Amino acid sequence: MQDQTELRRKALKALEKKAAYGDDFELKNYQVTSEHMSNYDSLEEIDDETKQTLLNVGVIPSGKERSGTLIMTDNSISHSSLSEDSVELTSTRKARDKYKWFDDYFWKLVPVDKDKYTAKSYLENADGYFIRAPANTKTSMPVQTCLMLGSKNISQTVHNIVIVEENAQLDIITGCATKKGVEKAIHLGISEMYIKKGATLNFTMIHNWSEQIDVRPRTVVHVEEGGTFINNYISLKPVKSIQTYPTVKLEGKGAFARLNTVAVAHPGSELDLGSKVLFNSPETKAELISRTITTGGKVIARGEMIGNAINSKGHLECHGLVLNDEGVQRAIPILEANVQDIELSHEAAVGKIAKEQVEYLMARGLTEEQAVGMIIRGFLDVGIKGLPPELEADINDTIKKIGESSI
Amino acid sequence: MLELENLSIEVGGKQILTNINLSVESGYTNVLFGPNGAGKSALLMSIMGFSGYKITNGKIYFKGEDITDLPLNERAERGLGIMGQRPPNMVGVKLKDLLEITAEECIDLDELVEELNMSSFLERDINVGFSGGEIKRSELLQLAAQAPSFYLLDEPESGVDLVNISQIGMMINKLLHGDIKCAGRRRKEGNSGLVITHTGQILDYIEADKGYILCNGQIMCSGNPRDLLNEIKTKGYQECVTCKIRQS
Numbered sequence: 291m292q293d294q295t296e297l298r299r300k301a302l303k304a305l306e307k308k309a310a311y312g313d314d315f316e317l318k319n320y321q322v323t324s325e326h327m328s329n330y331d332s333l334e335e336i337d338d339e340t341k342q343t344l345l346n347v348g349v350i351p352s353g354k355e356r357s358g359t360l361i362m363t364d365n366s367i368s369h370s371s372l373s374e375d376s377v378e379l380t381s382t383r384k385a386r387d388k389y390k391w392f393d394d395y396f397w398k399l400v401p402v403d404k405d406k407y408t409a410k411s412y413l414e415n416a417d418g419y420f421i422r423a424p425a426n427t428k429t430s431m432p433v434q435t436c437l438m439l440g441s442k443n444i445s446q447t448v449h450n451i452v453i454v455e456e457n458a459q460l461d462i463i464t465g466c467a468t469k470k471g472v473e474k475a476i477h478l479g480i481s482e483m484y485i486k487k488g489a490t491l492n493f494t495m496i497h498n499w500s501e502q503i504d505v506r507p508r509t510v511v512h513v514e515e516g517g518t519f520i521n522n523y524i525s526l527k528p529v530k531s532i533q534t535y536p537t538v539k540l541e542g543k544g545a546f547a548r549l550n551t552v553a554v555a556h557p558g559s560e561l562d563l564g565s566k567v568l569f570n571s572p573e574t575k576a577e578l579i580s581r582t583i584t585t586g587g588k589v590i591a592r593g594e595m596i597g598n599a600i601n602s603k604g605h606l607e608c609h610g611l612v613l614n615d616e617g618v619q620r621a622i623p624i625l626e627a628n629v630q631d632i633e634l635s636h637e638a639a640v641g642k643i644a645k646e647q648v649e650y651l652m653a654r655g656l657t658e659e660q661a662v663g664m665i666i667r668g669f670l671d672v673g674i675k676g677l678p679p680e681l682e683a684d685i686n687d688t689i690k691k692i693g694e695s696s697i
Numbered sequence: 698m699l700e701l702e703n704l705s706i707e708v709g710g711k712q713i714l715t716n717i718n719l720s721v722e723s724g725y726t727n728v729l730f731g732p733n734g735a736g737k738s739a740l741l742m743s744i745m746g747f748s749g750y751k752i753t754n755g756k757i758y759f760k761g762e763d764i765t766d767l768p769l770n771e772r773a774e775r776g777l778g779i780m781g782q783r784p785p786n787m788v789g790v791k792l793k794d795l796l797e798i799t800a801e802e803c804i805d806l807d808e809l810v811e812e813l814n815m816s817s818f819l820e821r822d823i824n825v826g827f828s829g830g831e832i833k834r835s836e837l838l839q840l841a842a843q844a845p846s847f848y849l850l851d852e853p854e855s856g857v858d859l860v861n862i863s864q865i866g867m868m869i870n871k872l873l874h875g876d877i878k879c880a881g882r883r884r885k886e887g888n889s890g891l892v893i894t895h896t897g898q899i900l901d902y903i904e905a906d907k908g909y910i911l912c913n914g915q916i917m918c919s920g921n922p923r924d925l926l927n928e929i930k931t932k933g934y935q936e937c938v939t940c941k942i943r944q945s
Contacts, residue, residue, distance in 0.1 A: 646785045649747050652769035653779055654799045654843055661770075664798075668789020668822070 297402050301412040304403035311590075312533030312562050315504060317410050320445030320476055322365055328440055330369040333359060339470060340438075345680040347465025347496040349436045355678075356463075358433040360419045363440040363469075365447060367417060377429045377460065378422040382449050385420035395451050399482040399510035399539075407478045407506045416447035416480065423458035423489070432461035432492075432676060439468045439475045439503065448479040454489040454517075461492040461676065466499060474502045481509040485517040487542065494674060496681065497525035497532070501558060505532040515542025515571070521549040522674045523563070526688045528556040535564035535592065540574035540602075550672040551580040554692060555587025557616060564592030569602035569632070576604045581669055584610070584617030585692055594624040597632040606636035611643060611669060613696035643696075663693035698723040698889045699744070699847060704755035706736070706743050713739045714914045717755070719891075721847070726873050726890040726903055728922045731911035732934045737893045738782055740911070741849045744891070745779045746772050759847070778845030780836040782852055787823035792835060795823060800842035813838050813868060829856030833865055841872055848873060848890035854898045866902025873903060897926040910937050 308314045330336050333353045336344070341351040344361075353359045357374035360367065360381070367381045386392045402412045419435045437448055454460045466477065477499070485491050491511075499505060513519050519538055538547045549565040567576040582589045593606040610619035619640040627634060643665055651661035667689050677685075699721040706714040713736045721727045731737045743750040744757060746769040757765045764772055787795075792815070800806050810816050813834045824832055833853060840848065853869055854862050873890050892899060900922065908922030910929070917937040918925070928936070 644785065645748060647787060647790075649769055650781075650785055650787065651790075651795070653745050653747070653773055653781075654795065654839060655770055655773035656798065657770050658768070660798070664790055664794070665787075668787070668791070671789050 297397060297412060300403040301409040304409040305406055305413070307403065307405050307409065309405040309407060309506065309533065311535065312506070313504070313531060313560070315476060317406060317445055317476075321441070321443055322414060322445055322447075324364040324366070324444065325441040327366070328363040328368045330361065333369065333371065343438070343467045343469060343498070344436055344465060345678060346684050347436065347467045347498045348463045348494065348677050348681045349434045349465040350678050355431050356434045357429045357431040360435045361438065362418065362436070362448065363438045364444050365414070365417065374429055374431065376424070376427045377433055378420070378424070379433055380420050382418045382420045382451055383415070385451065395453060395482060395484060397482070399512055400480050400508050404508060408480060408508050410445070411447040411449055411478050411480045414447045416449040416478075418448040418450040418480070420451045421460070421462060422453040423455060423460040425455040426457045428459040429461065432463045434463045434465070436465045436467060437477065437479065439472050439477060439499070442472055442474065444472070444475045446475065446477045448477070450479065450481040452481070452483040452491065452493075454485045454491045456486045457488040458486075459490045462494070463676070464493070464495045466495065466497045466505070468498070468500045468503055472500070476504045477506070479507040479509075481507065483509070483511040483519070485511065485513045485519050487514045488516045489514070490518040490520075492520045494522040494676070495524065497529065498527045499529040501528045502530050504530050505534070507534045507536070509534070509536035511536065511538045511547070513538060513540050513542065513545040513547060516544045517542060517546070519547040521547070522672070523549070523551045523553070524674070525553040525561065526670075526685060527554075529559055529561075531560040531562070533562040535566060537566040537568065538576065539568045539570055540576065541570050543571050543573050545571060545574045547576040549576075549578050550674070551582070551591070552670050552672055553582045553589065554688070555582065555584040555589045555617065557586030557614075559587035561587065562590040562592070564594065566594040567596070567604060569595070569597045569599050569604060572599045572601050574599065574602045578604075578606045579672060580608045581672065582610045582619065583666065583669070583692060584612055584614065584619055585695055586614045586616040588618040588620075590620045590622065592622045592624070593636065594626075595634050596626045596628070597634050598628050600629050600631040603633045604635070606634075608636070608638040609669070610640035611666070612641060613643070613692065658697055659693055662696055663690055666693050698725070698760060699891065700758040701744070702756045702758065704743070704757065705753045706739055707751040707753050708739055708749060712753070712914065714743075717916055719909055719916060721889050721891055723889055725906040726892060728900070728905045728908045729891060729893045729911055730895075730897070730908060730925060730929060733895070735911045736914045737911055738851050741779060741851050741891065741893060744849055745769060745777060773843070773845070776846035777849065778840045778843050778847065779849040780833070780840050780851060780853060782855070784824050784832060784836060786825045788825060790823050791820055792823050792838075793819040796839065796842050799839065801844040804842050804844055806842060809838055809841050813864070830858055830861035833857055833861065837865060837868055841868070846888050848888060848892070850890060850892040852893050852895055854894065854896065862898065863902070866899055869899070870903045897929075900926065910934070912937050
């Protein structure tokens, strides 16, 4: 049993501790209670406007083609339902009441005193989603969750726990969204994910916040022997700032991780998107792929690989397009080898779209706009599957607008 | 069909082509010979409208219209099409996706794909990891789908093995002289082309009407393409320069 008094003491001490990266926020300027409660006993109760908001972050409002749905609005769970019993989906608080072993997974990967955001999330007793795939199970459809900001000036604190037991396979789609009319707000999200021996987690997160929202997720993933973690992080819409640095610990022989980041920094946005992999066991492998575009905002793409065990192999790819003179792209790849027998590599490139590529397509009859759009679409395509057609259409629309604005 | 009038081109501030006068009549296939570095590719790229090839003097007329200042896509719209020497790697742009946009309605894409043996390349990023011969086939497929009325072909035979060369040669012959499927876009006489060849190998497959020799950025002479090729084979390009000096 974990000493909660000790955690509390640490959290209290860290309440004023600034984060290592990103702008600092005075958390007491935000409120924690919602203006009004959103509770949906059934998904059919969701209003049309919210349905559209859900669709635009890959969450299907009917729940069809999904094995479960959980929606969190501000700081409480608005809906939780399951259509398949091969997976467990509930709120973190409920899981905590239910399982004696829960504390073995609670604040075990993310330190409570990492910064003021983790401390606040602990002290607020943040709720969130708890998803567990029992050993040797495979869900036929993804579990979907949505973290929604529904009130002005709210500080949303979320604590998610995902456990994929031995040899299980799980797909999760998480959408992060803001209801219309919510201007300023902050999202703090703790995610602790456990991928056990031979298990696979395919995790896709789609962001659609709004111009005045600040986002500070804190994620750590633990992958055991032969386990696989695939992470897709998509943020193509305006947001004030995101600062995140998810860390994947490869803790068993042959564990594998691939993290794809696809993001657009609009004017006024600051995206500080990192990913870090620790190769702590032999024969572990990882790929970090970051494709970012600025149309006037600032992108900091951090990628970090730390090799601590032999016969490990990692590749880091940071490509950034600058489509506007006001935009900034900063790529910071870090490779660290602490043993001799290891292979870590990186390629990073930032700059404008190559003119020869645009002209190549124009010589085939495409207009400059069409050519740029096609190149951008290809640039952002990292092969993410299973997105609803509405989201695909929205992504295409965003890409078209980016293309038009860059000419 | 195509007429170059006193065309001078600069690349990177350096004069590459000087006072080029050249014409290709409708239904004709003309050939451009010349040693490496003569400016042959630069000429084709300028006709298509690629930036980086600055026209410092002269005009380009296509179907009677001055296209000297038109952007590439508008030249393509008017019927010009190019098969380049070193096309860029189009990371993320799948061959199939491009063909879907560019292929003319009258084109049977499946048939073309099969003919050029390109079905396994449709889902691949254009030119990425393609071999020399594969690039040529992919370029030819794109060009055939686009169905231009004027073909600018930059050394279609270079870097291609013997098996591929006949496939490519026959395809080019068909495009230039074969059945006209897209009515209205082409003239009765067939399509026209300007083909660069270094070795002359492509002439085994296509009927060429007129040849030009380009050396040091200038047209040295013109005439029957086979006669010119024989001259070049026996005497080399140096003779062209000497001959030009003698003439003046």
